[in-house]
Amino acid sequence: MAECPSAIVKRVLIANRGEIACRIIRACHEEDLEAVAVYSEADRQSPHVHLADTAVEIGPAPSKESYLVAEKIIGAARDAGADAIHPGYGFLAERAHFAQLVEQNGLTFIGPPATAIRAMGEKTEARRRMEAAGVPIIPGSGEAVASADDAHAVAQQVGYPIMLKAAAGGGGKGMRRVDGRSDLDSAFRAATSEATTAFGDGAVYVEKLLDRPRHVEIQILADRFGNTLHVGERECSVQRRHQKLIEEAPSPAVNVDLRLAMGEAAVRAAAAVGYLSAGTVEFLLAPGDVFYFLEMNTRLQVEHPVTELVYGVDIVREQLRIAAGEPTTLPGRPMRPRGHAIECRITSEDPFNKFLPATGHISFVRTPSGPGVRWDGGIEAGNDVGVYYDPLLAKVIAWGETRDRAIRRMRRALDELVIVGVPTSQPFHRRVMDDAAFGSGDYDIGYLETHGERLLETRLDDGALERAAVAAALAEHEARGATCGVARNGPAQDGSAWLRAARLHGLR
């Protein structure tokens, strides 16, 4: 899109599915743009298909045969008369080749230039560039290591524990913590194999592992008018195996000065690769306000809504404007966050069964709503949750005047949410909102390791046990055809003789 500063964007194809496709379609409609959805055979009845102005089928359920096939996406855009493509996150979002192909076909890629994706996508190359741009980086091998022995040599210089990371990686895949030489062989094999599966490239490199840092990232927006701006930080330290579970903005660990320092470092990082559109620079924040560049995600992030709520900015709208050659609407000065926002990722993973992914047929959904609550969902009753895609079903985002108010709102919103048909991470989130360690704001990326077991203990007080047992017995009795104490339909019938009698006798 760099060659074409006044690109005409009227009809946008969204090369994604689920909640993020819905999010982007909504932004298109608010800008009077038409939205084209694509869908696999498994997604024919998905919400994003119904929300869009038109939809194109792109193949069988496995993403390798549908959402990941660049040629099919381009073909769908051509067939549907789209003039721009928004990749969302995941799938083709960070494939430089795809961004290039979009532009070569005379379409506008709503995202950064292919060169910036490539520069940041190759992690060792990115490290070199960041070092040159004066962005602090974590000590490590700097380039891919060929064997466990080579990794060990680097580890001896920087000291164990170390982290093995996929050079082509991201999203926590192909990463392994190694505490000493004895773990290294199996970890090296696992990281290489996972990296090969996930990215088609098994190269891994070594980084020193920091002791319990926080994961803090800076949102960036860059337009064609020379504005590269930071939009505050997000705290993403509640993670499981490097997959984020809960995010918030602002970070409880970041003050005004640190925000500015990290923001400026992020701007340098983005500028160093000629960045455009929305992007995120991830940092590890160690005690003493020391921070290190982790990676740059050259795309819209899952957790972008928390930034939107506290900065009053619509990041997807900014992306659409920037792609059409318009300037960002942000002021050129550092912005102050207003209030606090928290996001919980509702995934089809069972927290009581080691967060294993679960499948099922969603028979009922009641979404949370009311003041300060946002539901970015990609599911409806009637949808099947299969094995083919990421387990993210929806995001609940809550805003409050203070962090404490935001937590209370989130707790209330999670009380309202009902998803029937597939186990979800909802109970985990609900418990975190009651947890004193989370409430204090003093936590790091070891949060789940430290508190997970305690959080997931069975919680059932005597009153709740009794009520649940009575409800189950009555439902069972009804299902077997008896009608004791059971009104089949509708509201409570007045004048139930036995209920009156029970009250009269002061029972309970």
Next chain:
Amino acid sequence: MRYSVTIADRTVQVDLSGNRVLVEGRPVAAELHTVPGTPLRQLAEPGHTTTFAMTRTADGWRLLHRGEVWDAEVVDERTRQLREMTGGSSGTGGRHVVTAPMPGLVLRVEVEPGAEIEAGRGLVVLEAMKMENELTSPVAGAVTAVHVSPGDAVDKGTPLVEVSGEP
């Protein structure tokens, strides 16, 4: 009718007859109302209403309430007595079959038949939803059978490994 309802290893006796509800022999004023067309049911007690989303499971009901989820096993008195007579509850002699908790692809098998293992030992690595998931043994004992090999695609519930628990 008397029902034994077990939730999280705690059992509650609920007697239902006519319009009476007894919990552990104590009368309780409670009615259950279904919200038509939904799995929502309201348990109405004097001064207190609790809404559950309820679905049937193989041996009872799953209840969702305020972000929590409980599985209730519901057994009527006759069935419970029958089970006691036949000693049905723990009759399989410590044989544990580890099954696939979700459909996926077997990446690695980490044990061989005959291996003596500790509880928590990794048995099979299953790839599902782009993540590698290690399935572990629930008990210490001996591996008596391995039913899958790397590369196998398995459905939910497919037996993977059998472990005979230490007595």
